[in-house]
Amino acid sequence: MNTSTLRPAPVPTDGTPLPLPVYGSGAGTDTRLALADGLLALLRTTTTEPRPDEQLEALTLAVAADLPVLLWGEPGIGKTAALTQLAASLDLPLTTVIASVHEPSDFSGLPIVGEDPAVQGVPMAPPQWAVELVRAGRGLLFLDELSTATPAVQAALLRVVLERRVGALQLPPGVRIVAAANPRASAADGWELSPPLANRFVHLYWVHDQEVVVRGLGGVWPRAEPPRLDPELLPEAVAFSRRAVCGFLTARPTLIHRLPSTETRRGGAWPSPRSWDAALTLLAFGTAASVSREVLALLVRGAVGDGPGLELLAHLDRMDLPDPETLLADPAAAELPERGDLRQAALEAVVAVVGARPERERWEAGWAVLVRALETGTADLLVAPATALASLRRDDWEVPESMDRLAGVIGLALRADRSVERVAAAAGRTAGTRR
Amino acid sequence: MEKLLAARLHAVKVRPYLAGALFALHVVEDRSVPTMAVDAHWRCYVSPGFVARMPMEELAGVWVHEVSHLLRDHHGRGARYARQHEEYGPGERLRRNIAADFEINDDIYGDGLPQPAGVVLPSLLGLPEGLLMEEYLGRASMSGLAPDLAWLDCGSGADGQSRPWELGPDGAHGLSRQQQDAVRFRVAEGIKGRPGEAPEGWRRWADDAFQPPQPWRQLLGAAVRSAAGAPGAGENHSYRRPSRRSASVPGVVLPSLRRTPPSVCVVIDTSGSVSDAELGSALLEVAAISRAVGGRRDLVSVISCDAAAGVAVPLCRAENIELVGGGGTDLRSGFARALRSRPRPDVIVALTDGQTPWPSAPPPCRTVVGLFPRHASAVDEEDPDYVPDTPPTWARVVTIG
Numbered sequence: 124m125n126t127s128t129l130r131p132a133p134v135p136t137d138g139t140p141l142p143l144p145v146y147g148s149g150a151g152t153d154t155r156l157a158l159a160d161g162l163l164a165l166l167r168t169t170t171t172e173p174r175p176d177e178q179l180e181a182l183t184l185a186v187a188a189d190l191p192v193l194l195w196g197e198p199g200i201g202k203t204a205a206l207t208q209l210a211a212s213l214d215l216p217l218t219t220v221i222a223s224v225h226e227p228s229d230f231s232g233l234p235i236v237g238e239d240p241a242v243q244g245v246p247m248a249p250p251q252w253a254v255e256l257v258r259a260g261r262g263l264l265f266l267d268e269l270s271t272a273t274p275a276v277q278a279a280l281l282r283v284v285l286e287r288r289v290g291a292l293q294l295p296p297g298v299r300i301v302a303a304a305n306p307r308a309s310a311a312d313g314w315e316l317s318p319p320l321a322n323r324f325v326h327l328y329w330v331h332d333q334e335v336v337v338r339g340l341g342g343v344w345p346r347a348e349p350p351r352l353d354p355e356l357l358p359e360a361v362a363f364s365r366r367a368v369c370g371f372l373t374a375r376p377t378l379i380h381r382l383p384s385t386e387t388r389r390g391g392a393w394p395s396p397r398s399w400d401a402a403l404t405l406l407a408f409g410t411a412a413s414v415s416r417e418v419l420a421l422l423v424r425g426a427v428g429d430g431p432g433l434e435l436l437a438h439l440d441r442m443d444l445p446d447p448e449t450l451l452a453d454p455a456a457a458e459l460p461e462r463g464d465l466r467q468a469a470l471e472a473v474v475a476v477v478g479a480r481p482e483r484e485r486w487e488a489g490w491a492v493l494v495r496a497l498e499t500g501t502a503d504l505l506v507a508p509a510t511a512l513a514s515l516r517r518d519d520w521e522v523p524e525s526m527d528r529l530a531g532v533i534g535l536a537l538r539a540d541r542s543v544e545r546v547a548a549a550a551g552r553t554a555g556t557r558r
Numbered sequence: 559m560e561k562l563l564a565a566r567l568h569a570v571k572v573r574p575y576l577a578g579a580l581f582a583l584h585v586v587e588d589r590s591v592p593t594m595a596v597d598a599h600w601r602c603y604v605s606p607g608f609v610a611r612m613p614m615e616e617l618a619g620v621w622v623h624e625v626s627h628l629l630r631d632h633h634g635r636g637a638r639y640a641r642q643h644e645e646y647g648p649g650e651r652l653r654r655n656i657a658a659d660f661e662i663n664d665d666i667y668g669d670g671l672p673q674p675a676g677v678v679l680p681s682l683l684g685l686p687e688g689l690l691m692e693e694y695l696g697r698a699s700m701s702g703l704a705p706d707l708a709w710l711d712c713g714s715g716a717d718g719q720s721r722p723w724e725l726g727p728d729g730a731h732g733l734s735r736q737q738q739d740a741v742r743f744r745v746a747e748g749i750k751g752r753p754g755e756a757p758e759g760w761r762r763w764a765d766d767a768f769q770p771p772q773p774w775r776q777l778l779g780a781a782v783r784s785a786a787g788a789p790g791a792g793e794n795h796s797y798r799r800p801s802r803r804s805a806s807v808p809g810v811v812l813p814s815l816r817r818t819p820p821s822v823c824v825v826i827d828t829s830g831s832v833s834d835a836e837l838g839s840a841l842l843e844v845a846a847i848s849r850a851v852g853g854r855r856d857l858v859s860v861i862s863c864d865a866a867a868g869v870a871v872p873l874c875r876a877e878n879i880e881l882v883g884g885g886g887t888d889l890r891s892g893f894a895r896a897l898r899s900r901p902r903p904d905v906i907v908a909l910t911d912g913q914t915p916w917p918s919a920p921p922p923c924r925t926v927v928g929l930f931p932r933h934a935s936a937v938d939e940e941d942p943d944y945v946p947d948t949p950p951t952w953a954r955v956v957t958i959g
Binding site for chain 1: 560561563565566567568570571572577578579581582583584585614615618641670671672731733734735736737739740741743744749780832
């Protein structure tokens with residue numbers, strides 16, 4: 124039997140162990156087996172604890188967002204255990220189907236020849252697990268060992284994963300799909316995932332955390348909390364993620380569709396309109412659930428691939444920068460980012476908007492923003508923006524008083540320049556003697 | 559403090575592609591730090607006394623050195639190495655720090671950053687330059703250096719082991735892992751965008767930073783496997799014959815798992831530019847892979863090819879095959895010969911260094927190219943404009959070695 128449908132066992136969450144079985148007092152082998160059962164029951168009595176776990180959080184969020192997830196991980200790393208946990212916490216029955224031992228017709232439907240095929244057609248009968256899943260109306264469909272399925276099975280799975288159809292049956296909306304695969308390094312006889320199938324999944328890389336394993340073997344596993352979506356944030360989250368993805372793709376149109384070209388990237392996530400749509404959904408869910416940037420990064424990179432995902436996240440960072448016009452409007456209250464590189468980016472944006480509409484008041488406000496930055500952070504960040512702002516000066520504009528306070532910045536730049544020149548001169552001398 | 563910042567400006571001026579990373583570092587002044595150190599959360603701990611005694615030019619070099627530890631993920635790699643080899647303790651920590659410094663110091667100095675007098679270089683132990691931290695650790699015990707360099711301490715950013723003065727993950731102004739990735743990614747993109755400015759070592763880092771190089775054996779295996787398993791060849795489902803399961807499910811037509819053993823033809827570039835050792839290892843690999851996909855040994859044949867193609871030899875003899883050839887290459891003749899052979903190959907695997915013309919049209923079967931990388935392409939003295947063609951897009955290319 125390679126498919127199973129099981130209700131999750133109730134998991135005690137308050138730390139109290141399950142009631143222990145009563146040990147038999149009879150004689151003979153029955154007792155011995157009963158004792159063995161007792162020991163097993165004791166061993167299997169584990170509790171869970173809420174614990175921040177980024178990969179579990181990412182998995183839960185993607186499942187909640189109804190996007191197919193693909194877990195990559197070495198064999199025996201606890202992917203199935205995590206899925207069981209997830210099913211329990213979402214209160215969904217878990218159906219495991221091991222893809223590699225199935226035939227394509229188990230997913231596309233088994234053709235059944237009837238009385239008169241020319242008139243009635245040949246119906247494609249769905250397998251039992253699909254019928255049961257439809258009858259239940261909800262559940263977690265776990266397609267295990269995806270990477271060892273033959274290409275024909277993978278092709279048949281395309282429809283299951285994307286259109287949620289098994290033969291003539293339509294899987295109800297309450298069914299979530301999660302798949303698991305072994306990475307190529309450890310799949311000795313595996314096929315690789317075809318790009319169309321890979322594009323339909325959110326790829327999450329499952330790694331074990333030493334602490335989690337040790338604590339789990341000690342009897343306490345981490346618990347997956349279903350994401351808490353804040354109802355008030357929903358419209359805002361959709362608007363935000365649309366703005367982010369659309370703004371980003373307007374700036375980087377080449378990233379809209381890019382088939383994996385190098386051998387190392389095959390079988391993984393890659394950007395396409397479909398996977399950008401998934402990224403948008405994930406961004407909206409992540410925002411509404413207020414998850415950390417780390418979790419968001421796992422999800423976005425899993426949907427569109429590392430490169431485009433990181434670029435989108437960098438774009439989000441820039442969206443977080445304060446609006447340069449707001450900074451100019453009230454320099455004294457300006458709140459600049461703490462991180463040096465972001466702070467410099469914000470100051471450069473201020474100089475850029477002043478340059479776009481150079482007026483004397485705006486120019487002076489620009490200096491005030493720089494003074495504010497000097498008061499709240501290190502001086503070396505100001506050299507580049509200050510030089511750029513100084514070059515915007517018109518002849519009839521007087522130097523504002525605040526510039527005196529930036530004299531230290533100029534001194535710093537001069538010191539650095541002199542140091543660079545010293546090195547260049549020394550290098551020139553040694554080159555000269557060599558010649 | 560001012561000197562330190564001026565030195566950072568110096569570093570930014572001579573290494574503009576590192577500016578984002580240098581500015582992302584958060585400076586913490588601390589008298590208990592021996593010199594200058596970084597932690598895994600991109601904080602930079604500085605001893606005021608150290609700054610006072612260093613010349614500014616060299617201080618700029620220290621900035622670049624410390625940020626290199628972080629960009630090259632020495633904390634993650636160091637911690638992984640320690641876990642894999644179960645090497646903990648202060649001596650091991652120092653060893654990792656020295657190896658990480660080797661990896662950095664062999665190419666960051668010069669060009670505006672003077673090399674300081676006491677800098678730790680691989681040549682101290684007679685090791686070659688340009689290796690990775692892990693390779694240096696595997697090659698030398700470094701115990702000879704340890705007493706002299708016991709003062710050396712670049713912080714947990716260099717070896718992944720925390721220090722008493724560090725603020726730890728919960729301290730202020732740290733960068734989260736995803737923020738670190740974003741900074742590293744932007745620096746890598748900057749280097750890739752304007753490759754002329756950065757030295758070779760940094761360009762290599764930028765290429766690999768977000769795509770860890772995979773072992774070629776697995777890539778070649780996956781490529782051959784998927785080529786041999788594509789429709790028409792190899793093991794797949796087929797309705798040509800009913801499944802044996804059909805008997806138990808009356809009225810249901812089931813496909814059966816058919817195995818059409820793929821025939822694989824290996825075309826080997828035996829021109830003078832490919833070494834025997836390279837060929838030997840690659841050929842054995844192809845043979846092992848084709849056995850794994852279910853190819854019978856008689857279905858794997860080998861053609862050695864220089865300017866003209868040899869005869870296709872079945873693999874059963876090819877393991878002791880004498881690869882004949884030398885001189886120039888024209889793989890087109892090898893492809894033509896392979897396609898003429900019977901049975902006609904389902905997959906052609908070409909092992910070559912790529913210094914060859916390629917067929918103009920895709921052959922009627924899957925093609926995998928195992929490419930031996932050649933650095934600075936040899937310039938043809940008679941025709942300086944000659945550039946060898948890159949492998950065509952219809953072939954799956956795996957770089958070997």
